[in-house]
Amino acid sequence: MHRLEEDVNKLEAPISCDPSGPKGTLAMGHELPDELILSGTVIAGEDMVVLDGYVVIENGIIKEVCEGRERGHFEGIICPAFVNAHTHVADSIAKDPPFMSLADLVGPSGLKHRILESASDERLVESMRLSISEMLNTGTCAFGDFREGGPHGVDLLIRALEGLEIRSRIFGRPLKDPEDIHPACWGVGLSSTRDYDRGFVEEVVRIARREGKRVAIHAGEAGRDDIEGALAIEPDILIHLSRADLSDLRSVAESGASVVVCPRSNLFTRAGLPDIKAMLSLEINVCVGTDNLMINSTSIFRDMELISKALVRDDRQVFMMCTINGARALGMDERLGSIDPGKEARVIVFDRRSRNLKGSLNPLASIVRRAEPSDIMLRI
Numbered sequence: 001m002h003r004l005e006e007d008v009n010k011l012e013a014p015i016s017c018d019p020s021g022p023k024g025t026l027a028m029g030h031e032l033p034d035e036l037i038l039s040g041t042v043i044a045g046e047d048m049v050v051l052d053g054y055v056v057i058e059n060g061i062i063k064e065v066c067e068g069r070e071r072g073h074f075e076g077i078i079c080p081a082f083v084n085a086h087t088h089v090a091d092s093i094a095k096d097p098p099f100m101s102l103a104d105l106v107g108p109s110g111l112k113h114r115i116l117e118s119a120s121d122e123r124l125v126e127s128m129r130l131s132i133s134e135m136l137n138t139g140t141c142a143f144g145d146f147r148e149g150g151p152h153g154v155d156l157l158i159r160a161l162e163g164l165e166i167r168s169r170i171f172g173r174p175l176k177d178p179e180d181i182h183p184a185c186w187g188v189g190l191s192s193t194r195d196y197d198r199g200f201v202e203e204v205v206r207i208a209r210r211e212g213k214r215v216a217i218h219a220g221e222a223g224r225d226d227i228e229g230a231l232a233i234e235p236d237i238l239i240h241l242s243r244a245d246l247s248d249l250r251s252v253a254e255s256g257a258s259v260v261v262c263p264r265s266n267l268f269t270r271a272g273l274p275d276i277k278a279m280l281s282l283e284i285n286v287c288v289g290t291d292n293l294m295i296n297s298t299s300i301f302r303d304m305e306l307i308s309k310a311l312v313r314d315d316r317q318v319f320m321m322c323t324i325n326g327a328r329a330l331g332m333d334e335r336l337g338s339i340d341p342g343k344e345a346r347v348i349v350f351d352r353r354s355r356n357l358k359g360s361l362n363p364l365a366s367i368v369r370r371a372e373p374s375d376i377m378l379r380i
């Protein structure tokens with residue numbers, strides 16, 4: 001106990017985490033101790049059970065999750081860090097364009113592609129790096145990014161990620177030659193099937209499968225007519241499905257694909273809102289992406305509040321969508337996405353006494369519906 005008292009005293013000064021620093025390093029030069037105890041309200045396990053207890057972390061790995069009282073180095077609401085299942089981080093070079101249609105914004109000759117094509121490598125790398133740091137700052141520990149620009153575009157993202165303690169899954173996109181898939185990609189990330197020649201899509205998918213890579217594709221955003229074609233390539237992940245009807249969703253459930261919903265993006269582009277309740281009742285693995293950074297910040301807090309109030313009045317399900325479900329879709333659930341012994345300690349501690357959270361009747365509901373990055377006391 002003596003060492004713990006010392007550690008607590010050392011950490012008494014106000015702290016904040018350096019988003020670009022190595023994992024477990026706090027600002028002001030304080031290192032986290034090898035054994036760290038977090039106590040208070042724990043959102044524990046893959047079912048996100050709320051319990052009063054504590055979490056023991058040893059060398060960055062969760063060692064124990066226990067019920068009961070124990071003095072910890074930090075006391076608050078202890079949650080798994082978020083997983084942002086779908087981003088386009090390079091789009092952050094041109095934030096908040098005028099309101100415009102989906103085709104004008106992200107279509108093959110839309111604003112996004114014109115801007116990306118004319119941007120220098122240095123600007124793209126800097127912009128992506130800032131956005132990824134901001135994701136860390138807002139409690140995200142892992143993300144899946146659709147990286148355009150062929151293998152060179154993927155190289156730029158790898159440069160942007162250097163030294164940042166975030167897990168990533170890169171979904172690359174060949175430009176002309178379907179063989180042009182960067183070896184560092186976890187998968188291919190395709191636009192709607194309507195944007196390509198059918199033969200090209202089939203060839204890209206065939207090569208991706210040969211190389212052991214996943215297949216992710218946008219579908220059901222501008223309309224529902226591309227959903228059947230998307231399902232025909234047997235994707236692992238479908239993005240959007242905001243226009244899908246119940247029969248489409250039944251087919252998706254049968255396929256076993258995960259679905260990433262991006263409702264903030266859908267509001268901007270007027271692409272409708274996804275029927276998440278139906279998706280969940282069909283037992284689809286539904287996760288959340290902040291999507292295009294031109295139109296959205298990377299903060300998952302904004303999505304949680306929107307989804308819980310407008311689409312799914314079930315805080316636990318919404319929280320799972322932003323943590324363990326995303327980890328499952330990105331093949332990371334063995335390592336992160338929940339507070340379980342043996343997993344990496346990618347956790348957030350919220351200050352339950354903050355001006356914003358004090359008075360909460362339900363910690364999980366408050367995290368989902370109200371919390372802000374400024375309520376974060378610690379994230380590792």
Ligand SMILES: [Zn+2]
Pocket residue numbers: 086087088146218239291292
């Ligand atoms: Zn997208």
